[in-house]
Amino acid sequence: MATSVDVLIIGAGLSGLQAALDVHDAGHSFTIIEARDRVGGKTYSVSRPDGKGLQEMGAAWTNDTNQSMYWSYCQKFGLTPVVQNIKGTVACEDTDGKCHHFNYGGLPNFAEAEVRNMIDIRDLIEATARDSETFRQPRRNELDQQTLEQWIIQAGAGPRAVQTVRLWTHGMLGQDPSDVSALAFLELARGGLGIANLRHDGKDGAQYLRLEEGTQAVAQGMAKLLPSGSIKLNCAANAVTAHDQGTKYTTRLVDGRTITSRRVIVSIPGPAYKNITFSPPLPPSRLIYTTAVRYGCYVKYICLFKTPFWRRSGACGLAQSFKGPLSHCRDTSVDSQSNYALTCFLVSRPGRQWYAKSSNEREAAILEQVSSLFGLAESAVRDEFIGSMMSPWMEDQWAGWGCPFAMAPPGIMGQRDDGQLITEPFGGMYFVGTELTNEWRGYMEGALRSGKRGAAQLLQDLRSESAKL
Structure with missing residues (x-):
């Protein structure tokens, strides 16, 4: 391992790999250290136990239009897109457990006044997220003082509209x-080209395409573009210390080894900053953010099933529940591989209650609910059932013990100008990741754009430093 480089990058997820490619292209030496035994961060494509292709433990969807950076890598590496299935009906379960179906692109079969109110709140979020004044002071700070729920209720959201936003x-x-700041949610909606686009599984939508080879294949392909030996796996950072007014850094690894560098790029999730001791401490604004944001x-x-049995009854595989667990x-099949x-997504309070159960109880609860959603006898679903796979993020310290990305509660982001926290370095330290972008925050595309932005800042500072010498 090189013990002295121009740039040390902490984290080999998409943002760290993109930053490394740009630093390398500019002719600077670098090392990426990654705590896990693999590249990809929260892209983690795992083989089914029966060998019939991959399933995504982490990020799963992209598109071929407005997520241009990620899609360009898909093309570069010759990856095979799988169009998300939206042919058929959507299953909807109400709080009382009763289920109905409606066509994809339509709306649930609720009372007319409830549906109208849901549409009004959706359109309000859409319009507010697209209004640039939303993100300027003083409106910015006003919105950050409220939770999303408080804001929509003040705007006239009835119980059904609140339930719908909760589902989102x-x-x-x-x-x-x-739980979340109204401002933070509106920033998320803005970056994904509106709440409707973020929720859409069709063309241009956030869930339009998957990859037959798995989303982690992009990270693996990017890693192969970098010099051999430049990525160090199973290397976790323990401490980062600045010297000479932030023009030199010493990073100590968990195993006691050290690396010196002129600059450092931190490419890990906000809650995972707790794994590293920074000296001097991070500035108050960033320390407050990384302490407060949460999963x-x-x-x-x-x-995993023998056949896509839900399609036989005209369902597309998309289901939503106001009840839980x-x-x-969503249907994540790859038909060409059988x-x-x-x-299935287990989230918030119902998800925690489910997560606390034994593995047999978890399985039983899911199969019972799937059978109810798609109108089949539970025995018929069990006959189709092969087994299950479960994501690891709740137990992963390097992810910050959660997924998909951390969000700010009220009172954290509003006093800063739009994008200030995202772009602000600390001496010679730069911060990137899918949380730290105004475009496609929380998505693979956002991670790539953030990595490129951070590398550009760093390279500009290195050029300025050289010009002064």
Whole structure:
């Protein structure tokens, strides 16, 4: 391992790999250290136990239009897109456990006044997220003083509209709208080109495409573009110490080894900053952010089946529940591989209660709910069931003990100008990751854009430093 480099990058997820590629292209030496035994961060594509293809433990979806950076890598590496199935009906379970179906692209079969109110709140979020004044002072700070739930109720959201927004935050964050800042949610919606686009599984939507080879294949392909030996796996940072007014850094690894560098890029999730001691301490604004942002409960439980039985009754595999424990599920099959699966999301309070059960109890609860959602006898679903796979993030310290990305509660982001926390370095230390972007926050595309932005800042500072010498 090189003990002295121009740039040390902590984390070999998409943002760290993108930063490394740009630093390398600019002719600077670098090392990436990664605590895990693999690259990819929260892209983690795992083979089914029966060998019939892969399923995604982490990030799963992209598209070929407005997520241009990620898609360009898919093309570069010759990866095979799988179009998300939206042909058929969506299953909807109410709080009382009663289920009905409606066509994809339509709305649940609720009372007319409830549906109208749901549409009004959706349109309000859409319009507010697209209004640039939302993110300027003083409106910015006003919105950050409220939870998302408080804001929509003040705007006239009735019980059904609140339930619907809760379903959104469950699916996107694993949190309730009473947990997150209204401003933070509106920034998320803005970056994904609106709440409707973030929720859309069709063309241009956030859930339009999956990859037959798995989303982690992009990270693996990026790693192969870097010099041999430049990525050090199973190397966790323990401490980062600045010297000479932030022009030199010593990073100590958990095993006691050290690396010196002129600059450091930190490419890990906000809650995982707790694994590293920074000296001097991070500035108050960033320390408050990394201490306050949090994950909800968010678990993927992937049910593997012999056939896509839900399609035989005209269902597309998308389901949503206001009751739980399953909040929603999607068809994550790859038909060409006979890889048939429903990915179920267990989130927030119902997810925590489910997570505390034994493995047999978890399985029974999911299969019972799947049978109810798709109108089949539980015995018929069990006959189709092969086994399950479950995401590891709740137990992963390097992810910060959660998934998909951390969100700010009220009072954390509003006093800063739009994008200030995202772009602000600390001496010669730069911060990147899918949380730290105004474009596609929480998505693979956002991670790549953040990595490129951080590398550009660093390279500009190195050029300025050289010009002064």
